[in-house]
Amino acid sequence: DAGITQSPRHKVTETGTPVTLRCHQTENHRYMYWYRQDPGHGLRLIHYSYGVKDTDKGEVSDGYSVSRSKTEDFLLTLESATSSQTSVYFCAINSGRALEQYFGPGTRLTVT
Amino acid sequence: SQQGEEDPQALSIQEGENATMNCSYKTSINNLQWYRQNSGRGLVHLILIRSNEREKHSGRLRVTLDTSKKSSSLLITASRAADTASYFCATDGRETSGSRLTFGEGTQLTVNP
Numbered sequence: 001d002a003g004i005t006q007s008p009r010h011k012v013t014e015t016g017t018p019v020t021l022r023c024h025q026t027e028n029h030r031y032m033y034w035y036r037q038d039p040g041h042g043l044r045l046i047h048y049s050y051g052v053k054d055t056d057k058g059e060v061s062d063g064y065s066v067s068r069s070k071t072e073d074f075l076l077t078l079e080s081a082t083s084s085q086t087s088v089y090f091c092a093i094n095s096g097r098a099l100e101q102y103f104g105p106g107t108r109l110t111v112t
Numbered sequence: 113s114q115q116g117e118e119d120p121q122a123l124s125i126q127e128g129e130n131a132t133m134n135c136s137y138k139t140s141i142n143n144l145q146w147y148r149q150n151s152g153r154g155l156v157h158l159i160l161i162r163s164n165e166r167e168k169h170s171g172r173l174r175v176t177l178d179t180s181k182k183s184s185s186l187l188i189t190a191s192r193a194a195d196t197a198s199y200f201c202a203t204d205g206r207e208t209s210g211s212r213l214t215f216g217e218g219t220q221l222t223v224n225p
Contacts, residue, residue, distance in 0.1 A: 042200060099204065103155045
């Protein structure tokens with residue numbers, strides 16, 4: 001998985017609790033992305049980062065925030081988890097020189 | 113709605129047959145990419161075709177792009193059971209920045225031994 005890890009890999013949490021997912025890369029790539037994958041919707045971009053402390057919203061950013069204080073880490077936070085945020089979350093990276101993205105193994109999040 | 117939409121949603125074939133998946137998109141693109149996802153895993157990049165290219169090959173994969181119809185097809189020749197996976201097209205739109213991709217909903221391919 002191209003030097004990308006995600007943690008945790010699985011998480012069950014209750015509605016209203018905060019949750020932070022971590023994406024860690026060892027490739028020193030500039031761009032990092034968070035997607036969610038749901039049946040019938042494919043992958044949808046939540047937020048992305050184009051450098052340390054530089055982030056922007058994707059198409060489904062409501063209810064999510066991100067932070068990138070180091071090149072290698074990109075954190076996704078659900079401030080107050082809701083059942084609609086039950087999903088599989090994927091992190092991806094891109095060097096900015098090549099065009100393809102490399103994906104992490106995913107985090108399965110269940111909000112009860 | 114999704115920028116990329118795959119057709120069919122599901123495809124079941126026998127080993128050795130060819131598999132063709134189609135993708136349609138709505139806006140102008142810089143390039144179109146195809147990814148594969150095995151069950152429970154992350155996506156893996158397969159092939160990229162730029163907007164000024166019409167056809168590209170990589171091993172058993174053949175991708176075509178028709179920008180006038182805003183459509184692409186992925187052909188997998190001589191399929192194998194190991195090709196069983198979901199296949200997604202993704203577009204890098206000219207209106208977006210940051211190497212952002214918009215993914216379709218995917219085609220689930222099942223290759224029966």
